[in-house]
Amino acid sequence: ARVARLPETGSFGPERQVIVRVDDRTQARRAEQQRSDFIANASHELRTPLAAIIGYVETLQHHARDDPGARERFLGIMAREAGRMRRLVDDLLSLSRIEMHEHLRPSEQWSLNQIAFESATALLPVAEQQGVHLRVEVPTGGAPVAGDRDQLAQVFANLVDNAMKYGGKDAVVRVFAAPPSKAFPNRVGISVSDTGPGIPREHVPRLTERFYRVNASQSRNKGGTGLGLAIVKHILNRHGGRLEIASAPGEGSVFTVWLRPAEAGPAGEAVATEER
Numbered sequence: 001a002r003v004a005r006l007p008e009t010g011s012f013g014p015e016r017q018v019i020v021r022v023d024d025r026t027q028a029r030r031a032e033q034q035r036s037d038f039i040a041n042a043s044h045e046l047r048t049p050l051a052a053i054i055g056y057v058e059t060l061q062h063h064a065r066d067d068p069g070a071r072e073r074f075l076g077i078m079a080r081e082a083g084r085m086r087r088l089v090d091d092l093l094s095l096s097r098i099e100m101h102e103h104l105r106p107s108e109q110w111s112l113n114q115i116a117f118e119s120a121t122a123l124l125p126v127a128e129q130q131g132v133h134l135r136v137e138v139p140t141g142g143a144p145v146a147g148d149r150d151q152l153a154q155v156f157a158n159l160v161d162n163a164m165k166y167g168g169k170d171a172v173v174r175v176f177a178a179p180p181s182k183a184f185p186n187r188v189g190i191s192v193s194d195t196g197p198g199i200p201r202e203h204v205p206r207l208t209e210r211f212y213r214v215n216a217s218q219s220r221n222k223g224g225t226g227l228g229l230a231i232v233k234h235i236l237n238r239h240g241g242r243l244e245i246a247s248a249p250g251e252g253s254v255f256t257v258w259l260r261p262a263e264a265g266p267a268g269e270a271v272a273t274e275e276r
């Protein structure tokens, strides 16, 4: 389609058209590669717990039948692995639903502060269970944003969940209204910070890629799917929003969601093109 828009003659000669076509094809190939990588990764992620479940079923059928201790232990492992598969399938479905509607700009208006507040306070019991100090310091009110309420709630749930997961025991996790930033002018921000181990600089730009993890076995042990931040990115793309990540080893992490207040954004603006 892009080729057709170029003039046949004049300053854009046929050579230019060829270059554009090659570029299109390269992009298409890259997209195709990403798709097949994604399917391979998703299959692998599903296969691992499935293989464990099948292994334990066979062991139960053949050897551990009459050993109540082993039976209990194996059933526990199978339940954990099945839970992992369910979380993964849930996240894959969420991601695909979000992507399907990514080009539709949400029109309802909500208080971002309110959504962040409700989403974070819902996790207070989990924080208590995990020995994490979760402090929700979001004021009421604030500028309204145009958004999908459930999706924005999911953004904060994922960020707070990560902060608790990686912050470790006794971590302090704060959810607060971000002070205005020169890097993100005319936007309202909510930050989720933690006092965890932080993230080495080279990993930060890749965190929102699907299945990208700094430490895969740590993520799996903590019940991570590797899709949480990819979901956040796609939801924010749909909202014309940005995710700012400030982190350094030993200094904890701050994830800030930046959105345009509802009045400021020109109506009908294309939003699905923003990366990261």
Ligand code: ADP
Pocket (backbone or CB within 6 Å): 162, 163, 166, 167, 194, 196, 197, 198, 199, 207, 208, 212, 213, 214, 215, 219, 220, 223, 224, 225, 226, 227, 228, 229, 230, 253
């Ligand atoms: P996961 O399910 O593995 O948590 P995410 O997409 O939510 O997947 O996060 C991707 C990776 O980013 C995680 O595996 C982890 O390595 C890193 N990460 C995310 N949030 C934090 C955080 N608050 N502190 C340290 N590392 C984090």
